Amino acid sequence: MHKRLLIPGPTEVKSDVLKQQAKPLIGHRPKEFTELYTGIFDKLQKFHKTKQWVTVPTASGTLFMDMTARSLVKEKALCCVNGAFSKRCADTIKACGKEIEKIEIEWGKAVKPEVILEKLDSGKYDTLTLCHNETSTGVRNPIYEIGKAVKKEHPDIMYVIDSVSAMGGDKVIPEEIQCDLIYASTQKAYALPPGLAIGFVSDAAIKRCEEVPNRGRYTDLKGLYDYYQKKQQTPSTPNVSLLYALSYQLDRMLEETSEGRHKRHEEMAKWTQEWAKKHFEMFPEPGYESITVSTIKNTKGKSVAELNKELAKRNYMISNGYGDLKEKTFRIGHMGDWTTADIKDVCSHIEEIWEL
Ligand SMILES: Cc1ncc(COP(=O)(O)O)c(C=O)c1O
Secondary structure, three states, X not given: OOOEEXXXXXXXXXXXXXHHHHOOOOOOOOHHHHHHHHHHHHHHHHHOOOOOEEEOOEOOOOXXXXXXXXXXXXXXXXXXXXXXXXXXXXXXXXXXXXXEEEEEOOOOOOOOHHHHHHHHOOOOOOEEEEEOEXXXXXXXXXXXXXXXXXXXXXXXXXXXXXXXXXEOOEOOOHHHHOOOEEEEEOOOOOOOOOOEEEEEEOHHHHHHHHOOOOOOOOOOHHHHHHHHHHHOOOOOOOOHHHHHHHHHHHHHHHHHOHHHHHHHHHHHHHHHHHHHHHHOEEOOOOOOEOOOEEXXXXXXXXXXXXXXXXXXXXXXXXXEXXXXXXXXXXXXXXXXXXXXXXXXXXXXXXXXXXXX
16 A cells, blocks of 8 residues: 655655656667756756756765765865754765864754854865755755855855755755755655756866865766766766656646745645644744754654554655654655645644544
């Protein structure tokens, strides 16, 4: 029995989108592939209202953490850590042999521009990393305000953002954010199966790569860029089947418009927050709640594991809290192609099961 996924990724994929993957394969060197890939490039630029170069590697989003370390960090990165995924990014950069310093912020709280500026003023860092939407806590960091403040004082720093669980639903316009790399995975707000990552890259980031030796192969951002400039293709074999699905889904997204998609996510989040406040409390600091995943404090001490067993009988699945937050919080993922009506439905089942 299929459980409809209201977890913070992978999210539900429409059946017509899934079917795109069953198309007969093509090679990745003929003209047909170039047309497919450049078509996706154009649609992504259009949806995100950007002129930045975009790359779609066959990988999950974590690849971009390694790529940040291997291709962008010269010596030392300042990593803002306010949850599990921002910590993963910091740890990955360290594991690649580069120096890091963390700004540790309590889980549930957002990263503010002031704390970053204070640290950056020491001038020791060449890269700044941040998570747009901390999926572990449901906190949405103010990436536009941070970009504005940071780039005014430190224009040369590489501003790198993990938007894995936000981009495609939340508003992401790279030039307005002033970021050098912002990336996502397809299984989240783009509502596709997992297996592709999407990254927007500034010209400055491509220049930075030239100053960073030992970029590897799969993690060589400049390698991807150069190959695209020369052939409008990918240097290694891509997941063509998923690219078909992405191309099709981007047409649907463009039809909805980026504003429409953003508004629908805002509406789902607002409704969920009101519902949560009626029965429980929100976990994130007020004003910084994610619009793609709501993390709710389990103030009534209910069993989230039992809830999910009951929800499964009703063809739904939500998420327990992440790590130490398990059973202390629960998460409703409202990303991708869900609507407020669907969220109301799953919440009415939660009310019945938990007798709220
Ligand atoms: C914010 C964030 N960053 C990174 C990741 C890792 O993404 P992937 O599993 O696509 O590599 C996730 C996955 O949930 C995430 O939510």
